[in-house]
Amino acid sequence: MKGIMQSWPLTVNKLIEHANHVNPTREIVTRRVEGHIERTTYRDIYIMAKQVSNALIDDGIGLGDRIATLAWNSERHMATWYGAMGIGAILHTVNPRLHPDHIAWIVNHAEDKVLILDKTFLPIIESIREKLTSVKRFVIYADDDTMPDNTLGAVAFDTWVRARPAEARWGDFPEDTACGLCYTSGTTGNPKGVVYSHRSNLLHTFIALNKDALGIGTQDSVMPVVPMFHANAWGLAFACPAVGSKIVMPGAQMDGASIYELLTVEKVSFTAAVPTVWLMLMTHLQENDLKLPHLNKVVIGGSALPERILRAFEEDYDVEVIHAWGMTETSPLGTLGTLPADLAEADLDQRIQHKLKQGRPPFGVELRIADDEGQTLQHDGKVSGRLLVRGAAIAAGYFRGDGGDVLDGRGFFDTGDVATLDEQCTMQITDRAKDVIKSGGEWISSIEIENIAVGHPKVANAAAIGVYHPKWDERPLLIIEPVKDEPPTREDVLAELEGKIAKWWTPDDVVFVDAIPLGATGKINKLALREQFKDYKLSTA
Numbered sequence: 152m153k154g155i156m157q158s159w160p161l162t163v164n165k166l167i168e169h170a171n172h173v174n175p176t177r178e179i180v181t182r183r184v185e186g187h188i189e190r191t192t193y194r195d196i197y198i199m200a201k202q203v204s205n206a207l208i209d210d211g212i213g214l215g216d217r218i219a220t221l222a223w224n225s226e227r228h229m230a231t232w233y234g235a236m237g238i239g240a241i242l243h244t245v246n247p248r249l250h251p252d253h254i255a256w257i258v259n260h261a262e263d264k265v266l267i268l269d270k271t272f273l274p275i276i277e278s279i280r281e282k283l284t285s286v287k288r289f290v291i292y293a294d295d296d297t298m299p300d301n302t303l304g305a306v307a308f309d310t311w312v313r314a315r316p317a318e319a320r321w322g323d324f325p326e327d328t329a330c331g332l333c334y335t336s337g338t339t340g341n342p343k344g345v346v347y348s349h350r351s352n353l354l355h356t357f358i359a360l361n362k363d364a365l366g367i368g369t370q371d372s373v374m375p376v377v378p379m380f381h382a383n384a385w386g387l388a389f390a391c392p393a394v395g396s397k398i399v400m401p402g403a404q405m406d407g408a409s410i411y412e413l414l415t416v417e418k419v420s421f422t423a424a425v426p427t428v429w430l431m432l433m434t435h436l437q438e439n440d441l442k443l444p445h446l447n448k449v450v451i452g453g454s455a456l457p458e459r460i461l462r463a464f465e466e467d468y469d470v471e472v473i474h475a476w477g478m479t480e481t482s483p484l485g486t487l488g489t490l491p492a493d494l495a496e497a498d499l500d501q502r503i504q505h506k507l508k509q510g511r512p513p514f515g516v517e518l519r520i521a522d523d524e525g526q527t528l529q530h531d532g533k534v535s536g537r538l539l540v541r542g543a544a545i546a547a548g549y550f551r552g553d554g555g556d557v558l559d560g561r562g563f564f565d566t567g568d569v570a571t572l573d574e575q576c577t578m579q580i581t582d583r584a585k586d587v588i589k590s591g592g593e594w595i596s597s598i599e600i601e602n603i604a605v606g607h608p609k610v611a612n613a614a615a616i617g618v619y620h621p622k623w624d625e626r627p628l629l630i631i632e633p634v635k636d637e638p639p640t641r642e643d644v645l646a647e648l649e650g651k652i653a654k655w656w657t658p659d660d661v662v663f664v665d666a667i668p669l670g671a672t673g674k675i676n677k678l679a680l681r682e683q684f685k686d687y688k689l690s691t692a
């Protein structure tokens with residue numbers, strides 16, 4: 152017997168429709184690329200999104216067509232998402248920090264028909280224009296006054312949508328229809344496309360709104376610093392309209408001073424970004440002796456959370472840190488470091504130690520660890536293995552079947568991360584499978600060495616990689632980017648590690664570089680480092 156309840160397809164247009172009905176006047180604040188602040192509301196976004204739908208329909212776009220954006224977080228970008236997804240087109244967020252040739256490859260692979268960009272990225276697209284084989288229409292986020300000269304034959308976004316009807320049929324398709332496309336960073340081989348469905352995005356929104364996940368509400372002023380092109384701004388462009396929180400979009404300016412200004416003026420209570428952004432903010436706060444009176448919670452993820460950022464937020468600024476782990480393939484929230492009940496009363500140091508781990512899966516996400524043969528390993532917080540994930544918003548494969556069959560016999564996806572899980576399912580990443588340093592058949596966690604090294608005040612960034620050793624196969628080489636004007640010595644760095652890691656984990660050499668290369672999502676580019684140091688001869692070799 153079937154249940155006798157209404158059918159209410161889980162399609163994302165319902166989110167912005169709800170915001171328009173229930174929180175129409177709640178503000179969306181954007182720092183435009185021109186630098187000024189633009190104030191709009193959920194109702195404005197709803198209307199703009201309907202106009203985008205009509206502009207797309209008039210351009211011949213329909214179900215399953217791909218629309219690319221190369222854009223910062225803004226109200227126009229958000230309206231584009233809902234306008235495209237509402238009519239069953241697939242919104243493809245392209246990461247503008249990728250190499251232009253990669254961007255061309257991705258846009259062609261996706262066969263994007265429309266490409267909408269911020270003018271900051273005009274030089275990139277003009278440089279690859281000839282290579283783009285599928286794009287029929289270029290749109291630039293601008294109005295008549297701010298439209299730049301260009302060789303794309305592009306139209307200004309405001310002109311493109313203006314005067315279009317605010318009526319369009321939305322959600323007229325099954326809930327498992329594709330709605331979003333995002334390519335993985337592709338550190339090995341070609342990038343692969345993750346195809347989100349309406350249903351998975353809506354379920355991910357319910358997951359995100361869990362009090363032990365992001366847990367935002369209508370009274371929050373939320374600033375997604377994490378870009379919408381980086382794993383869907385961690386779900387915030389969907390979660391905020393669901394509850395009607397105010398949204399503050401930082402646009403292109405993510406330096407410490409600009410972020411601080413928005414945090415203060417817009418009374419931001421909740422924000423999210425990768426550690427690099429928070430390092431810049433901390434420097435600004437410390438240099439100018441500033442406080443954060445409005446901010447309650449900050450989500451930090453994308454790469455491991457350095458202890459000094461965690462301590463600064465919690466101890467100096469009284470802001471609750473939620474350490475999060477996820478990936479493009481997990482929509483992206485996979486685990487969150489909110490405190491389990493037995494640590495609610497724990498002292499600060501215990502809470503800090505817990506929060507340095509990546510956290511626990513919310514309902515809707517299942518985790519296990521396994522050995523190379525796929526056998527489940529013990530959840531004892533000690534044994535590490537391949538991290539596998541299954542759930543309501545986890546990829547089952549890639550666009551066009553790239554990468555082949557990615558699920559194991561039980562339907563779990565291999566994350567490529569190596570981790571431990573304890574009996575309460577608290578996860579701690581020990582490495583990326585391909586970054587693990589294999590010394591004499593045993594594994595050394597590069598992340599753990601890096602996390603400790605960046606704890607030294609004279610170290611700006613650190614990367615540990617395995618380099619060839621005739622006896623041990625690989626030994627760790629520690630690469631240090633010093634704080635400007637105050638470089639540490641090799642002994643300073645090694646002293647920082649002493650006693651905190653097993654003796655045999657101690658790097659054989661320490662080298663200093665001007666800058667550690669970062670990839671398109673702000674993570675250390677280990678591939679580039681391995682290439683740079685591939686002929687390095689260890690002093691112990």
Ligand code: AMP
Pocket residue numbers: 335336382451452453454455456474475476477478479480483509566567568580582583672
């Ligand atoms: P991406 O899909 O580009 O966001 O990359 C996902 C990968 O980033 C994960 O598989 C992890 O290796 C890494 N990552 C994400 N969050 C964290 C975190 N909190 N700590 C350590 N690594 C992380």
